[in-house]
Each structure stands twice: as C-alpha cells, then as structure tokens.
Amino acid sequence: MNQFIFPFTLAFTALSILGAFLAPQNGLTNLALLVSVGLVSLGKLPTAWRSGLLAVLALALTILLRLNPNDKLAFYGLLGVLVAAFLLPNLSKLIRIALALAILFIAVPIAGLTNSFLFELGIQIGIFAALALGLNVVVGQAGLLDLGFAAFFAIGAYTWGIFGSPQAAQFIPGYPAEGLPGNYLYLFMALAVITAAITGVLIGLPALRLRGDYLAIVTLGLGEVVRVFANNLDKPLNITNGPQGITPVNRPDVGPLAEFLRAIGAERLYGRPIDEPIAYSFFFYLLVLVVIGIVVLVNIRLANSRFGRAWVAIREDEIAAKAMGIPLLPTKLLAFATGAAFSGAMGAVFAAKQTFVSPESFTLQASINILAFVILGGMGSIGGAVVGAAAVTVLNIGILKDFSDLLNTWRQTGVTILGYNMANLPPQLNPAKYERLVFGLILILMMIFRPEGLIPEQRHRAELQEARQEAKEGGGK
Amino acid sequence: MTVADLFAILPQTLLEGLLLGFVYAMVALGYTMVYGVLGLINFAHSEVFMIGSVIGLEVFRFWGNPEAPVIANPLLLLLVALVFAAAGSGIVAVLVERFAYRPLRKRGSKNILVPMITAIGVSFLLQDLTRIYAALRHNEFNMQYRTYDVLNQVFELPLQTTIQFKGVIVIVVSILMLIGLTYLVNRTKLGKAIRAVSQDMQTAALMGINPDTIISRTFLVGGSLGGVAGVLFGLLYTNVTPYSGVLPGLKAFTSAVLGGIGNIPGAMVGGLILGQLETLSGTYLPFLTNGNFGTEYKDVFAFLTLVLLLLFRPQGIFGQNVSEKV
Numbered sequence: 001m002n003q004f005i006f007p008f009t010l011a012f013t014a015l016s017i018l019g020a021f022l023a024p025q026n027g028l029t030n031l032a033l034l035v036s037v038g039l040v041s042l043g044k045l046p047t048a049w050r051s052g053l054l055a056v057l058a059l060a061l062t063i064l065l066r067l068n069p070n071d072k073l074a075f076y077g078l079l080g081v082l083v084a085a086f087l088l089p090n091l092s093k094l095i096r097i098a099l100a101l102a103i104l105f106i107a108v109p110i111a112g113l114t115n116s117f118l119f120e121l122g123i124q125i126g127i128f129a130a131l132a133l134g135l136n137v138v139v140g141q142a143g144l145l146d147l148g149f150a151a152f153f154a155i156g157a158y159t160w161g162i163f164g165s166p167q168a169a170q171f172i173p174g175y176p177a178e179g180l181p182g183n184y185l186y187l188f189m190a191l192a193v194i195t196a197a198i199t200g201v202l203i204g205l206p207a208l209r210l211r212g213d214y215l216a217i218v219t220l221g222l223g224e225v226v227r228v229f230a231n232n233l234d235k236p237l238n239i240t241n242g243p244q245g246i247t248p249v250n251r252p253d254v255g256p257l258a259e260f261l262r263a264i265g266a267e268r269l270y271g272r273p274i275d276e277p278i279a280y281s282f283f284f285y286l287l288v289l290v291v292i293g294i295v296v297l298v299n300i301r302l303a304n305s306r307f308g309r310a311w312v313a314i315r316e317d318e319i320a321a322k323a324m325g326i327p328l329l330p331t332k333l334l335a336f337a338t339g340a341a342f343s344g345a346m347g348a349v350f351a352a353k354q355t356f357v358s359p360e361s362f363t364l365q366a367s368i369n370i371l372a373f374v375i376l377g378g379m380g381s382i383g384g385a386v387v388g389a390a391a392v393t394v395l396n397i398g399i400l401k402d403f404s405d406l407l408n409t410w411r412q413t414g415v416t417i418l419g420y421n422m423a424n425l426p427p428q429l430n431p432a433k434y435e436r437l438v439f440g441l442i443l444i445l446m447m448i449f450r451p452e453g454l455i456p457e458q459r460h461r462a463e464l465q466e467a468r469q470e471a472k473e474g475g476g477k
Numbered sequence: 478m479t480v481a482d483l484f485a486i487l488p489q490t491l492l493e494g495l496l497l498g499f500v501y502a503m504v505a506l507g508y509t510m511v512y513g514v515l516g517l518i519n520f521a522h523s524e525v526f527m528i529g530s531v532i533g534l535e536v537f538r539f540w541g542n543p544e545a546p547v548i549a550n551p552l553l554l555l556l557v558a559l560v561f562a563a564a565g566s567g568i569v570a571v572l573v574e575r576f577a578y579r580p581l582r583k584r585g586s587k588n589i590l591v592p593m594i595t596a597i598g599v600s601f602l603l604q605d606l607t608r609i610y611a612a613l614r615h616n617e618f619n620m621q622y623r624t625y626d627v628l629n630q631v632f633e634l635p636l637q638t639t640i641q642f643k644g645v646i647v648i649v650v651s652i653l654m655l656i657g658l659t660y661l662v663n664r665t666k667l668g669k670a671i672r673a674v675s676q677d678m679q680t681a682a683l684m685g686i687n688p689d690t691i692i693s694r695t696f697l698v699g700g701s702l703g704g705v706a707g708v709l710f711g712l713l714y715t716n717v718t719p720y721s722g723v724l725p726g727l728k729a730f731t732s733a734v735l736g737g738i739g740n741i742p743g744a745m746v747g748g749l750i751l752g753q754l755e756t757l758s759g760t761y762l763p764f765l766t767n768g769n770f771g772t773e774y775k776d777v778f779a780f781l782t783l784v785l786l787l788l789f790r791p792q793g794i795f796g797q798n799v800s801e802k803v
Contacts, residue, residue, distance in 0.1 A: 145590065206784055210791055212589065213518055217734050218787060220727070221780030228777050236769040364723070368597055375594045426613055437605035443598025448580045451591045 033061060034073060037080040050088065051095045054081055058099060062107040069115035072398060078103055079394065083387055087455060104289060109282065113261075114270050119281035121398060123353060126288030127346050128389035132373035133295050133382065134342035139371065140380035140457070141308060142335035143315025144208070145216040148223015149370050152340035154230055154362035155199045156192035156347020158240060160185060161357035164250045170238040182250035182352065189291075189348045196344020197337040199226075204336035208329060211318075223367055231359040245358025249351050254279040257286075284353045291349060292386075295342050299382050302338065311335050312380075372443055378453025387454055395442075396435050404432040483764060488636040490760045491753065496644050496713060498752020499651035503706035504729035505736070505744040506658060507570075507699035513675035513739040514688075514695050515582075516589070520596040521573050523726020524603035525700045529566040529707025530717045531607060533558040537623045551625040555712070559650065562704035570700025571693055573599050579689065607719040622715040647709045654705055655745055661698065662741055671695055675739065728755070731783055737793030746794060754779050 040053045058081045064074040085091065085099040112118040131153060138146045162168050164184060169175040180188075207218045234242030258279040261267075267274055302308050310331045313321040322328055351357045369392070377388025410417070411425055431438075446453070504526050511519040536558040540547040548554045577599050581592050611618040628643040662668035673681040674691045682688050710725060711717050732751040736743025758778035763771045787793070 139590070145593075206788055210787055213512075213738065214734065214787055214791060216518065216593075217731060218784055221731065221783055224727075225777045225780055228773060232771070232773045364727075372594070372597070375590065379590070429609070429613075434605045434609065436601040437609070440598040440601030440603075440605065444577050444595055444602065447591050447595040447598065448577075448584075451581075451584075451588065 031073065033057065033064070034077045034080065037077050037084065040084070047090045047092075051091050051099075054085055054099060055095075057081055058103055058107065062103075062110060065107065065111035069111045069118070072402065075108075075111065075118055075121075076394065076398070078107055079390065083390070086383060087387075108285070112285065113266060113274075113278060113282065114272070116278055116281040119285040121394065122285050123281075123288050124397060125390045125393045126285075126292050127350055127353075128370070128373060128393055129386040130288075130292055130295050130346040131343045131370045132377065132385035132389040133292075133299055134339040134346075135370050136339075136374050136377075136380065136382065136385040137299070137302070137311070137342070138335050138339040140374055140385070141303065141315065142311035142332060144332060144335060145212065145219070146336075146339075146367075147216050147220035147364070147371065148203070148226070148367055149219075149339070149343065150362040150364075150366040151203070151223040151226035152196045152199060153343040153347045153350070153366070154226055154359070155196045155340075156344030157351040157357045157361070158230060158246075158347075159192040159195050159344070160188040160348040161246045161249050161351040162239065164188060164352065165246050165248060167238075167241055167246045170241075179250055182252040185250075185252050185348065185352050189345050192344040192348040193341045194344075196340040196347065199344075200337040200340030201333055204333045208332045208336065220364065220367070224364065227359050227362050227364075230362065240359075243359060245356055245360070247356040249355045249357060251280060251352045251355060252283070254283045257283050284349070287349060288346075291345060295345075296382060296386070298342075303382065307331065307334060315380075369439075372439065376442070376446060376453060378456045380457035381453065381455050384453050384455040384457070391454070392439070392442075395438065400435055400438065401432045404430050407431065483761065485637060486760065488634075488638045490756050492634075492638055492640060492644075494753035494756035495749070496647050496752070497756060498749035499647060499655075500706050500710050500713070500725065500748075501729045501732045501752050502745045502748025503651060503654060503702045503709075504725060505732040505748045506655075506741065507703040508730050509733040509736070509738055509741060509744040510671070510695050510699045512733070513741075514671065514678075514692050515578070515592070517578070517592045518596065518730065519699075520593070520726075521577075521599040521603060522570070522699065522703055523722035523729075524600050524607075525566045525570045525573070525722075526703040526707045526710070526726055526729075527717070527719065527722025528569050528603065528607060529562040529704030530711040530721065531611070531620070531707075531719075532562040532565040532704065533708030533711055534620055534622055534717055536561050541623055551627050555628075555646065555708075558708050559705055562708045563701040564704075566704025566707065567697040567701035569603070570696040570703070573603075574693055574696040579692075604719045604722075611719060618719050620717045622711045622717065624715065628712070643712050647713060650705065650709060654702060658698070658702065658741070667691075667694060671698075728779070731779065734793055735783055735786060737795040740793070740795045743793060743795035751779055754782055 036053075037057055040050060040057065058078065061074045061077045061081065064071055065078070068074075082100060082103050085096050085103075108118060108122060112122070131149070134152070135146065135149045138144050138149070163180055164182065165179040166177060168179055169177050203219065203222045207215055207222060210218055230240045231243050233240040234244075240246065254276065258274050258276070261274045261279065261282070310321070310326045313324065313326055314328065314331060318328065350361075373388040373392055374385055375388070376392065377384030377386070407425065407429070411427070504522070507522045507525065508519060511517060511522065537554060540557065541551070541554045548557060577595050578592060581595060608618045611620060628641070628646070630642040631639050632642065632645070633639055660668075662671060670681070670686045670691045671694070673684065673686055674688050674695075678688050681691075707722075728751055729748065732747035733744045734747070735751060736745070736747025738744075755775050755778075759772045759775040762774055762778065
C-alpha cells in the first residue's frame with residue numbers, strides 16, 4: 001500500500017502545482033492543491049520530501065492568492081499547510097518555524113492587503129485561539145471545569161473600553177473627554193492582564209473550594225453575574241453604559257505602519273492606496289499574532305514547569321496530589337489567574353479592534369464556545385486549542401457563509417440537483433444562520449468518535465488507549 | 478413607598494414566586510433524575526423543556542384555531558396540549574439518550590467532560606432544529622401562545638392578592654405531577670429500579686435490572702415532566718423562541734444544585750426556593766437600594782445565594798455528604 005501511496009502523492013502534488021501555475025483562476029486547481037496538502041500530510045512520505053513539498057505547496061498557494069485574493073480555498077489551503085507544518089512528526093524545527101513565519105508574515109499579508117477579509121479571519125482566529133489557550137490551562141491542564149470563562153474576556157475588554165473611550169469622562173471628573181489616546185492600549189493590555197487575573201482569583205476563591213459539577217455551575221453563575229453587572233452598571237454611576245455598550249473605543253496610531261507600507265512600495269504592488277481601514281486590519285492582524293506568540297510561549301513554558309506538572313497532578317487525582325504536598329487551593333487559583341490573564345490581554349485588543357464593547361459579546365454562549373474549541377482541539381493540548389479555535393472560526397465565518405452564497409446562486413439559477421429544483425428551496429434555509437446546528441453536530445460526533453480531540457495531548461492519548469484496553473478485556477460491561 | 482406598602486405587596490409576590498417555583502421544580506426534576514442515574518449534567522434538558530413549549534403551542538394553533546376550532550373548550554385543549562407535550566418531550570429525551578449518551582457509555586470513557594460536551598452539542602442541535610422548523614412553518618422563530626379569556630380570568634383572593642385562572646391551573650397541574658412523581662419513585666417497581674440504578678449501577682445490574690432500560694425510562698419521565706412544565710411556562714409568559722429554554726433551564730439546574738443534585742425532594746424544594754428568591758429580589762431590590770440596583774439584578778441575587786449556600790453546605794440542602802474513598 002505504501003509503495004503505491006508514495007509515488008501517487010508525489011505525482012498528484014506535482015500535477016496540481018503545475019496546474020496552479022498554468023491555470024491559476026481555475027477552481028479545480030484549488031481543490032487539487034487542497035487535496036495535495038492533505039495527501040502530503042497524511043501519506044507516508046520521507047521527511048525531506050514532505051518538508052520540500054509543503055514549502056512548494058505554500059508557494060503555489062501564495063501565488064494563487066496573489067493572483068486572486070478572493071480565492072478562499074487557497075487561503076484554507078495555506079492554513080492547512082500551517083497546521084501540517086506544526087503537527088507532522090519528524091520535521092526539523094527550522095523548517096517548521098520558517099514555514100510558519102513565511103505563511104503568517106508574507107503569504108497572508110500579500111493577499112490580505114487586497115482582501116481584508118483574510119485579515120479579519122486571521123484576527124478572529126487569533127482572538128479565539130488566545131481564549132482557548134487560556135481556558136486550556138484551566139480545563140485542559142488543571143481539570144477545573146469553568147463555564148464562565150467569557151467573564152475574564154469581558155474584564156479585559158472593559159478595562160480598555162472604559163478608559164480608552166469617552167466613557168470614563170462620565171464618572172471621573174476632569175478625565176479627557178475623548179478618553180486616553182489609542183497608544184495607551186499597550187499599557188492597558190498589561191493592566192488588563194492584571195485586572196483579569198485579580199478577577200480570576202476573586203471568582204476562584206469561593207468557587208474553587210467546590211468540585212466537579214458544583215464548580216461548573218458556580219463559575220457559570222459568577223460569569224453571568226459579571227455580564228449582568230456589565231449590562232446594568234449604567235446607573236447609579238454610568239460605568240459601562242449598559243446594554244448600549246461603549247463606543248468609540250480608541251485605537252493605536254497606525255500612521256507609522258501605513259508609512260512603512262507605502263515606503264516599501266505596497267501601493268504600487270497592489271494598485272490601491274494604503275488607506276486607514278486596511279492599515280488597521282493589518283495592524284490588528286500583526287498585534288494578534290504577537291500576542292498569540294507570547295501566549296503560546298508562556299503556555300509551553302508553564303506546561304513543563306513545576307506548576308504545569310502540579311496542575312496535571314490535580315487533574316488526574318486531587319487526593320493523590322494533595323498527599324504529594326501540592327497546596328490545592330493556591331495551585332488551582334494560579335491556574336485560574338493564568339487562564340484569566342491570557343483572555344484579559346486579548347479582551348483589551350478585542351475592544352480596540354471592534355472600537356465597541358457591549359455585554360452581548362460575553363454571554364454564556366461565548367463561554368461554551370470557548371470550551372468547545374478546547375474540547376474539539378484536544379484537552380490539555382496547546383496545538384489543539386489553536387487548531388480547534390481556527391477550525392470552528394473558519395467554519396463559522398468562512399465555510400458556512402460560502403455555502404449560503406452557493407445555495408443562493410443555485411436558487412437564483414434554478415439548478416436541479418437529484419431531481420429537485422433548487423429554485424423551490426425555501427429561502428429560510430440559510431446555512432449561515434444555523435451555525436449552532438453544525439457546531440452541535442460536530443461536538444456530538446467528535447465526542448462519540450474522537451473524544452480525545454483533533455490533536456490529543458500525549459498523556460491523554462495513552463490514557464484513552466488504556467481505557468479501551470480495559471473495556472476490551474472486561475468484555476464490555 | 479412606605480414599609481406598609483412593601484408588606485402589602487408581599488402576598489402577591491409570594492404567590493408569583495410560587496408559580497415560577499413550581500415550573501422550576503418540574504424542570505429541576507429532569508436534571509436531578511438524570512444526574513442521579515448517570516452522574517451527568519444533561520444540558521439538553523432545557524431544550525427538551527423548550528420543545529414541550531413549542532408542541533403545546535402547536536396544539537393550540539392546530540386545534541384551537543378561533544375560526545374553525547377542532548376543540549372549542551380551552552381547558553380540554555390545554556389538556557390535549559399537556560398530553561402531547563409530555564409525550565413529545567419524553568420521546569425527544571429518550572432519543573437523545575439513545576443516540577448521543579448511550580454510545581458514550583458503551584465506550585467506557587472515564588472523562589466526565591465527554592458526556593457533558595455531548596449534552597451541550599445536543600442542546601445546540603435541538604435549538605437550531607427547532608429554529609428551522611419555526612422558520613419553515615411560521616416564517617419567524619418568535620412564537621406567541623394563543624390567549625383565552627377563560628384562562629386569563631382574574632380571581633380575587635384575600636390580602637389584596639389576585640390570581641389568573643391559568644395560574645390556578647399551573648399550581649394544580651404541578652402539584653399533581655409532583656405527587657405523581659413521588660409516588661412513581663417511591664411506590665412502584667420502576668421507581669425502585671431507578672433508585673437502585675442511581676445508587677449503584679453495577680449492583681443493580683446484578684439484581685436483574687437492565688440499566689439501559691431504566692436509564693431510558695428515567696429520561697422519559699424527566700422529559701415528560703419538562704414538557705408539561707414547558708406548556709405551563711408558555712401559558713404563563715406566552716412568548717416562546719428556540720432559545721427560550723436556556724435561561725429557565727439554567728435556573729432549574731441551579732435549583733437542583735441548591736436542593737442537592739441527584740436528590741428528588743431536594744429538586745422540588747430547590748425550585749420553590751429559587752422561584753421565591755427570584756421574584757422577591759425582583760420586587761424588593763429596587764426599593765431596598767433606592768432604585769440604584771433594579772430588577773435586572775435578580776439573577777445575580779439568585780446565583781450569589783447559590784454560591785453562599787454551597788460554601789457552607791457544599792452538598793446542597795438535602796444532599797448527602799459523600800466522603801471520597803481513596
């Protein structure tokens with residue numbers, strides 16, 4: 001079987017790359033390229049071939065994107081190469097990092113400067129990935145089920161939202177009427193880390209004395225409490241401006257970045273002026289990347305530290321961990337505070353990026369979505385949290401929307417599929433509106449067929465194998 | 478408003494709290510019974526409740542159409558709605574157990590999060606399936622219960638208290654259901670089996686009880702109660718959306734935890750307490766804080782009470798304190 005797959009993959013990949021160069025606007029080539037990314041990742045290729053092919057595929061997809069920036073399939077292909085570069089075994093570290101940097105800092109910007117939707121997608125993925133990484137510390141590593149995680153995101157968002165907007169002048173006499181200038185965002189990201197961590201400790205102190213399901217309901221309740229306060233603290237003192245939310249939140253100055261882009265000739269390259277919206281998209285894309293990079297580094301270092309091991313010990317067996325001398329409450333509080341800190345920083349970025357903060361963004365639904373990213377990716381696994389967030393975001397704001405558009409075109413043109421005239425399809429059937437349906441199905445199917453997540457944590461994988469072995473030996477129930 | 482005025486509205490507030498409390502109690506029973514047999518927070522129960530509301534609404538629409546009513550008597554219509562909702566919600570709950578939770582049990586995963594995430598997935602799925610149904614049938618997902626003069630008729634009670642006829646129905650139906658459930662759990666063979674499975678599934682299996690059947694029937698009973706509660710909730714508050722189960726479901730779950738999750742009388746008492754807490758704080762918070770903290774904070778009040786209670790009594794009001802074996 002392997003002897004067959006190897007040359008087949010090579011031939012297929014070579015053909016699709018050739019196709020990309022010869023007929024770049026053809027949808028079929030895109031699909032072929034996507035399939036080859038999959039083949040290269042899953043087929044059994046020698047390491048050297050594999051890294052080389054991934055690099056060439058990345059190049060081909062980048063060229064496609066440059067020629068046609070609206071080509072979303074090519075963008076998804078690039079994301080696929082990115083994921084493959086990080087997750088495939090045996091690749092050299094240098095190649096992984098070079099590929100990732102090239103895709104994130106060269107390929108995506110090249111297309112994104114003409115089609116800012118790609119930046120938007122990247123920013124969304126980044127924000128959700130940071131939240132997932134934060135929750136991953138709490139649920140994945142320490143095994144503490146937190147159903148109110150969006151509260152910390154809210155704290156971070158409001159930390160900058162209140163002080164970086166005209167809002168603070170409402171209750172602090174003598175405060176600048178426009179709020180602090182946007183460049184204070186960097187300072188407030190640090191402050192948001194602190195306020196979110198403190199909130200984490202405050203919520204954790206009562207909640208973490210409880211276990212399991214009780215912890216889940218109490219965090220859920222306290223998360224709602226934070227949202228209700230955000231929703232109603234427009235009186236007696238107008239702090240959060242209630243359900244209307246706060247707007248406009250100031251953004252940092254992008255003048256230097258736009259200047260830099262003009263200096264390197266971006267305008268001539270894309271045939272359009274570098275205006276403020278595109279400069280802001282690019283700016284927030286870069287900012288989110290930097291924050292994600294820091295969060296991932298801290299996460300990796302923490303996971304291998306004394307604290308990381310203590311968290312896993314608590315997750316596996318609380319009583320045994322206590323017997324080994326791990327102070328339970330402080331260690332759990334640390335997990336809460338760490339996770340909260342990550343999402344607090346992203347909250348501040350989120351507020352600036354949207355220029356708008358309202359309690360709508362921090363509902364129970366948001367908390368559950370973040371939890372689902374973690375579960376989908378694989379609990380406790382750092383790569384998993386990022387991939388889980390990316391997969392769901394791409395599905396929600398990319399693929400489902402495309403599918404809706406496709407259905408609409410079918411309706412208008414009246415295509416017949418399997419003997420059914422699509423023109424008769426009720427207009428209420430709009431897949432973009434039913435993301436929960438798809439999301440719910442994915443969650444159920446994942447839990448039944450792959451409960452360890454897309455990219456299982458090493459330790460977890462071993463455990464599951466053990467459980468299955470036991471079930472087999474015990475002859476079922 | 479003077480202190481005397483505050484006392485004057487107390488009986489009415491307590492009565493409204495009682496109505497809400499009965500609805501919560503019935504939904505809480507669904508959570509607590511499933512938790513008892515499976516140790517699982519069945520998040521999808523709030524959707525089973527919501528589907529009960531929708532089924533009731535459809536019965537009113539189909540057979541209670543004012544131009545050509547199939548069943549002219551609103552009370553008879555309500556009875557039919559209750560029966561259909563109980564059956565429908567019960568069946569949905571059984572199907573959920575069969576196709577989402579049972580496959581997980583067969584795999585024997587020890588991770589408690591896995592069934593819970595599945596429950597969340599099921600809950601999303603049911604919400605959007607209902608939304609698609611509502612969009613196709615009514616072209617919008619915000620649905621209104623029909624109102625009937627008979628049901629909205631107001632009765633004067635002593636102490637300046639009034640109650641609508643539908644309020645009386647809610648109380649009567651709830652009490653009947655709760656008595657019926659207590660009888661079922663304590664006096665019948667099925668009840669005995671449910672209690673056995675929730676105490677120790679393996680030993681129960683050794684005693685000739687088929688745990689799968691019992692779990693399935695537990696979902697049926699819990700789901701039916703949820704469906705009945707759904708119709709009563711729709712009757713009281715008239716508005717139903719595919720997402721309208723979430724908040725009452727959350728409150729009901731809180732009630733179950735308040736009473737000690739897994740404990741059946743606990744769920745009833747927890748529901749009644751939470752109903753009172755919510756209406757009392759909703760009515761009195763604005764006065765006590767001079768209007769600074771209004772009715773919007775009633776949920777905060779309810780959740781903070783839960784946190785306080787759990788801090789001092791982590792197993793809930795009626796829960797037994799099970800010390801962990803090492």
